[in-house]
Amino acid sequence: MSRTAKTVLSIIGIIVAAAVVSVIVYYIGTAVGKSIVAEAGAKDFSIWKKEYLSLIKIMGVVSGAALLLWYACSRFFFRITMAFGEGKRATWSILMGILAVLCFVIPYAYAAASHGKFIMHILLSLLFVVFYGVIYxxxxxxxxxxxxxxxxxxxAMMVRKPKNRK
Incomplete structure (x- = not known):
């Protein structure tokens, strides 16, 4: 497979995976959201659900952008100058840390901007960290x-074994 074809397939895979993870998070979050809305004493779950869908779209785009940024850096910007110790783990970790922080900041900022239409709970942020940060x-x-x-x-070494290892 050519390098260009592999790049296109990787980008398509990143986008499709973001959509799939977002659908999973939406269904799990709406199940959790029923108890959040009931606990808060709100009456209309359909409004909360609509706002939650908008939040899921935002989180899907943000997490997709983080992974696309990492992919672009590893594919186009990083260069190998030495065979040993040339990992870019700090950059990868910083992007993951920023995404984890955004999984908390964005939902609470969104809830504050919704003027009471969306009720936020820590479980939703943890759901975002697990699915968008860790899994995705x-x-x-x-x-x-x-x-x-x-x-x-x-x-990665545990999942992607070197080709010559048995």
């Missing part, structure tokens, strides 16, 4: 990172 960003980066840096994400 960490898991996705293991499979779409360019070959020169394919072992940079933490734990």
């Amino acid at each position: 960003y960490w898991g996705g980066s293991i499979f779409v990172t360019a070959d020169a840096f394919k072992y940079t994400p933490v734990g």
Whole structure:
């Protein structure tokens, strides 16, 4: 497979995976949201659900942008100058840390801007961290990172075994 075809397939995979994770998070979040809305004493769950869908779209775009940024860095910007110790794990970790922080900041800012239409709970932020931060960003980066840096994400060596190892 040519390098260009592999790049296009990786970008399409990143986008499709963001959509799939967003659908999963939406259904899990609406199940959790019923109790959040009931606990808060709100009457109309359909309004909360509509606002939650908008939040899911925002989080899907943000997490997709983080993984696309990592992929672009590993594919186009990073260069190997030495065979040993050339990992870009700090950059990868900073992007993951920023995404984890945004999984808390964005939902609470969105709830504040919704003027009471959307009720936020810490469980939703934890749901976002687990699915968008760990499953999507960490898991996705293991499979779409360019070959020169394919072992940079933490734990990649356990999932992506070297071809010559048995």
